[in-house]
Amino acid sequence: MIHLRLLLVFIGLFPVTCFAQKRTTAVKVIEQSNVVLDFTPVVDGKPFFLDSVYTSPGGDRYKITNWKFFVSNIALSSSLGKEHAAFSETKPAVLLIDFSKANHQILQVDIGEYTDIRLDVGLPRQINHTDPTSALPPLDLAQQDMYWEWNSGYIFLLIEGQLLHDQKDRFHFAIGGDNKIMPFAHGNLFNVVPLIKVEKGKTTTLRFTFDFNKLLKNGDGSNYSLTAEKARIVHGGYFADVLSMNAKQAMEFKKVEMR
Amino acid sequence: MSRRSFHIRKNLSVSLVLIAALFFMVSSTFEMSRKPYVLKIPIGFPPPLIPADNELTVERVKLGKKLFYDKILSSDSTISCASCHAPEFSFSDNRMISPGVKQVNGDRNSMALVNLAWSNSFFWDGGVSTLEMQVLKPLSSHTEMNMLLREAVYRLKNNKEYIKLFDKAYACEPNPNALFKAIASFERTLISGNSKFDRYFYQKDTTAFNDSEKRGYFLFFGNDKVHCVSCHSGVNFSNNTFQNNGLYAEYKDEGRARITGSKTDIGKFKVPTLRNIAYTSPYMHDGSVKTLEDIMDHYSSAGTGHFNASLHVHTGSELQLTPQDKKDLVSFLNALSDEEFIRNPEYRQ
Numbered sequence: 001m002i003h004l005r006l007l008l009v010f011i012g013l014f015p016v017t018c019f020a021q022k023r024t025t026a027v028k029v030i031e032q033s034n035v036v037l038d039f040t041p042v043v044d045g046k047p048f049f050l051d052s053v054y055t056s057p058g059g060d061r062y063k064i065t066n067w068k069f070f071v072s073n074i075a076l077s078s079s080l081g082k083e084h085a086a087f088s089e090t091k092p093a094v095l096l097i098d099f100s101k102a103n104h105q106i107l108q109v110d111i112g113e114y115t116d117i118r119l120d121v122g123l124p125r126q127i128n129h130t131d132p133t134s135a136l137p138p139l140d141l142a143q144q145d146m147y148w149e150w151n152s153g154y155i156f157l158l159i160e161g162q163l164l165h166d167q168k169d170r171f172h173f174a175i176g177g178d179n180k181i182m183p184f185a186h187g188n189l190f191n192v193v194p195l196i197k198v199e200k201g202k203t204t205t206l207r208f209t210f211d212f213n214k215l216l217k218n219g220d221g222s223n224y225s226l227t228a229e230k231a232r233i234v235h236g237g238y239f240a241d242v243l244s245m246n247a248k249q250a251m252e253f254k255k256v257e258m259r
Numbered sequence: 260m261s262r263r264s265f266h267i268r269k270n271l272s273v274s275l276v277l278i279a280a281l282f283f284m285v286s287s288t289f290e291m292s293r294k295p296y297v298l299k300i301p302i303g304f305p306p307p308l309i310p311a312d313n314e315l316t317v318e319r320v321k322l323g324k325k326l327f328y329d330k331i332l333s334s335d336s337t338i339s340c341a342s343c344h345a346p347e348f349s350f351s352d353n354r355m356i357s358p359g360v361k362q363v364n365g366d367r368n369s370m371a372l373v374n375l376a377w378s379n380s381f382f383w384d385g386g387v388s389t390l391e392m393q394v395l396k397p398l399s400s401h402t403e404m405n406m407l408l409r410e411a412v413y414r415l416k417n418n419k420e421y422i423k424l425f426d427k428a429y430a431c432e433p434n435p436n437a438l439f440k441a442i443a444s445f446e447r448t449l450i451s452g453n454s455k456f457d458r459y460f461y462q463k464d465t466t467a468f469n470d471s472e473k474r475g476y477f478l479f480f481g482n483d484k485v486h487c488v489s490c491h492s493g494v495n496f497s498n499n500t501f502q503n504n505g506l507y508a509e510y511k512d513e514g515r516a517r518i519t520g521s522k523t524d525i526g527k528f529k530v531p532t533l534r535n536i537a538y539t540s541p542y543m544h545d546g547s548v549k550t551l552e553d554i555m556d557h558y559s560s561a562g563t564g565h566f567n568a569s570l571h572v573h574t575g576s577e578l579q580l581t582p583q584d585k586k587d588l589v590s591f592l593n594a595l596s597d598e599e600f601i602r603n604p605e606y607r608q
Contacts, residue, residue, distance in 0.1 A: 133391070133436035141395075141408045141435050149396040151386040151518055177520075237520035 032108040034203040035086060037074065037119075040254075041067060041099045042209045050100055053164060056216045058223035062171070064161035064212065067099040068146060069121050070138070070154060074107065076114035076196060079189045084110040094127065096138035096146065106203065113194035116187030117206060121247060122156035125178045129153060148176060151235075156180060157247060159212070163226060171232040173243055180236075180244045186253035196256050205257040214250035218242060296320045296444075298376070301452020303461030304494045307376030313391065313440045315447060318428040323445025325424065326438065328608040331414050333404040335360050340397065340404075340442070343369040346606050349535035350449060355546030357403075365402040366512060368546035371539045373532050373600070374495045376447040383528045383544045385501060386518045390443040408435050451534050451600035452494070456591075468594060475591025478584055485558075485580070485588070489571040496533035496595070502569040503527045505562020506543055514544065526567050537596045551592050555585035 041048040048054070053063050072094045074086035086093045086107040093107045122128075123139075129152065132141050139154070141147060146155045155176040163169045175182075187195050198204050216224040224242065226232050231239050296315040298307060309315060326332065327340045343357035344350040350372035357369045367383050375381075381393040397403040398411060415421045415433035422432060429437040452461075459467035459476070468476060479487045492498045501515040503526040515524035528544045542548040548557060559580040562572050580588070600606075 131392075131436070133434070133439055144399060144408050147395070148386070149399050150382060150384075152388055152392065235517065237516070240520065 031111045031200055032087070033111050033198050033200050035076075035107045035109045035198060036104060036203060036205045037071065037086075037095065037107065038205055038207045039071075039097045039099075039103060040207065040209050042211045044213050045209070045211065048099075048212065054213070056223070056226065057213055058216065058225055060226050061164040062161050062226070063164065064159060066145070066158060066160040067212075068143075068159075069097050069157040069210075070123050070146070071095040071097060071119050071121060072123050072127065073118070073120040073183075075119075076109055076112075076117050076198070077189065078113060078115045078194065079191070081112070084112065084114070094123065094139065096143060098143075109198050109204075111198050111200055114187075114196040114198070115191040115194050116185065116189050117196060117253065118183065118185040120181050120183050121251070122176070122181035123154050124181070127154075128176075128178060148174075148235075151176075153177060156182065157244075159215075163232075169226075169229070169232055171226055173234045173240075175234065175240050175244050175247075177236060177240075180240060182244050182247045184248055184251050197258060199258070203259050205259070207254045207257065209252050209254055211250050211252070215243060215246045217246060217249070219245055219249070293318065296448065298448060298450060301450065301457060301461065301494075303457070304374075304377070304452060307447065308379065309376060309447065310389070310391070313444060315444055316428065318424070319441055319444040320448055322421075322424045322428040323441040323443065324606075324608075325421075326442050327445050331418070332398060332406055332411055333360050334406050334410070337361075338404060341608070343397075343403075344372050346603070347538070347601060349373055349451070349538040349601060350606075351539040353540060355541050359400065359403040360405045363402050363405075365400070367544050368541065371532060371535060372446055372449050373451045373534045375449060377493075377495050378497075379499055380529065384515045384518050385529050390446055391439040394439040394442045412438065449600075449606060451597040453599045454534065454597040455594035457597070459594075469590070471587045471590040472594045474583075475587035475589070475594075478588055479591050485584070486571070487558075487588075490530045490569070491533050497530045500530055501527040502530055502571070503565055503567040504543075504557075505565050505568035505572045506547070506557070508563040508565055510565070512544065523567060526565050533592060534595050535597055535600065537593045538601060551589045552585065555580060555588055559585065 043054045048064075050065060050067070051063050053061055055061050072092070074093050074095075075083045076086070077083040086109050088094070088105065088107050093105075095103070095105055097103050127139065130139070132139060132147050132154070135141075137143075146158060147153075148155060153176055155174045157173065157175040159171075159173040161171055163171060196204060196206065216226075218224055224231065224246065230237075234240050234243060294317045296317050296319070298315065300307065313319070327344075330336045330339045330342075332339060337360055341350075343352050345352055348371070352369045355368060356364045356366065358364050370383065375390055378390075379388065381387045381390065382396065387393045387396065395408070398406050399408060412433050412435060415425070415438065418433075425431060425433045425437055425441075428441055431437055455467045455472065456476070458464040478485045479491075490498055490500065490502055501524065503514070507526065510526040513525050515527040515529075516522065518524075536542075536551065540549060540551070542551075542554055548554055558572060562568055
């Protein structure tokens with residue numbers, strides 16, 4: 001009976017000792033603060049509005065009715081330290097930027113001073129091939145037009161609109177596929193003066209612009225022509241390659257704000 | 260042992276028995292609602308491809324079948340999956356191009372739904388690699404059911420019968436994941452493996468073929484002249500590859516290239532199953548070939564010599580099938596019909 005009592009006492013104490021053990025193990029917590037990525041659509045550097053009429057570098061009059069893209073792999077870095085990823089609810093952040101809506105999602109980044117930012121327009125391979133029917137927003141199928149229904153994977157960049165010529169041809173740029181991810185980086189790792197500060201209790205806003213007319217400007221200086229149907233209805237192939245290359249120069253990092 | 264401790268022990272035993280009985284009843288009820296659906300695998304077929312997260316159960320197949328035939332999944336509630344995939348046509352239809360809602364035509368011929376549990380890519384261009392995700396395209400395409408997924412789920416959530424069926428099948432309310440899984444479950448049960456060919460080849464019944472069918476069989480599999488089996492191989496008469504069969508010199512529909520963006524894939528389409536081919540006319544990706552005899556003429560003339568044309572279509576080699584060869588090959592193709600499959604009441608509404 002004495003043995004039994006001793007055993008009960010031992011069992012009773014076991015969780016307490018374990019708990020005490022846990023509490024004594026120090027874990028260094030890196031503090032994080034708020035970062036907002038703000039993307040503004042522009043045409044020739046001027047404010048853009050859906051359904052307004054603009055003129056392309058090639059002289060085509062057009063309007064855009066739908067403009068969306070995924071942003072992932074967001075990270076800040078400096079020459080003195082490692083890269084620090086942006087998180088959203090403890091997961092590496094994935095944003096869906098929809099220019100028909102306000103885009104204001106607060107991300108978490110380690111407190112620090114950074115000289116460089118990078119992000120991808122698109123999704124990493126492991127996300128691109130998950131089951132969208134069981135994915136959480138923004139990767140769920142509530143955004144049905146951002147998933148290929150006849151192909152596997154997400155559409156990284158979707159821009160739809162109409163040419164305002166006699167025929168009123170529509171254009172539809174749907175760029176996706178693992179090899180079409182569009183990396184973007186800004187800054188200089190070797191800058192002495194940090195470009196971006198992430199401070200405790202403050203929100204750092206990083207402002208970008210995405211210029212549609214720069215998307216229609218090719219790397220060799222020529223204009224992306226919307227004349228041919230294959231250049232207007234783009235799901236893959238040569239024209240998707242051209243547009244995904246142009247997208248890198250169409251996006252610009254503008255400024256940092258801190259409040 | 261004291262009297263008190265005896266009573267405690269007795270009460271404890273009774274409680275344990277009651278708990279065990281309750282547990283058994285609950286688990287039995289749960290198991291009943293998840294009764295495995297046992298596929299009848301034809302002789303000679305390998306094990307089917309069934310994803311671990313969508314094991315077949317009676318309730319899932321039942322739900323999938325109801326959804327397959329229900330017009331609730333089209334935007335104007337006028338068509339269902341079965342409108343273009345009817346059992347009497349081996350789950351295909353007899354039109355060149357099937358109309359979707361408001362009679363808007365798509366751009367490709369409706370494919371037969373046969374032995375899909377042995378297929379690893381779907382659609383004529385193989386753009387989707389799972390039977391579950393395949394459901395999204397016909398559901399949402401403007402030229403098919405033209406349905407927003409959220410609207411489909413909304414309708415199902417507002418239907419008491421579907422709420423019960425989804426709960427029994429997947430223990431959840433209607434959602435995209437379960438919707439796709441259920442339809443895929445039903446489609447996996449569409450198994451055809453009892454044609455004359457199966458009786459001759461797999462079941463070793465040497466009397467199954469008549470003379471013409473037997474000659475056609477040797478032409479089909481023979482290496483010297485036609486060798487259709489270069490592409491139409493395996494239990495499903497498809498090697499699951501993408502081939503350009505020289506149908507056109509220039510393709511309006513780029514086929515597999517639509518997915519890969521590669522010039523070498525222009526005009527390539529998935530090698531279709533030939534099972535029940537007598538029921539699935541017209542043929543080819545665009546339904547442009549009306550009869551089996553026309554197919555023989557196409558392959559005999561070696562096609563148009565497209566730069567991606569498969570070497571197996573004998574381009575330029577003047578295959579020149581004799582009228583008897585053509586007749587025998589058509590006889591053989593007709594012997595791939597499985598009446599039991601076509602008339603199976605389990606597949607019908």
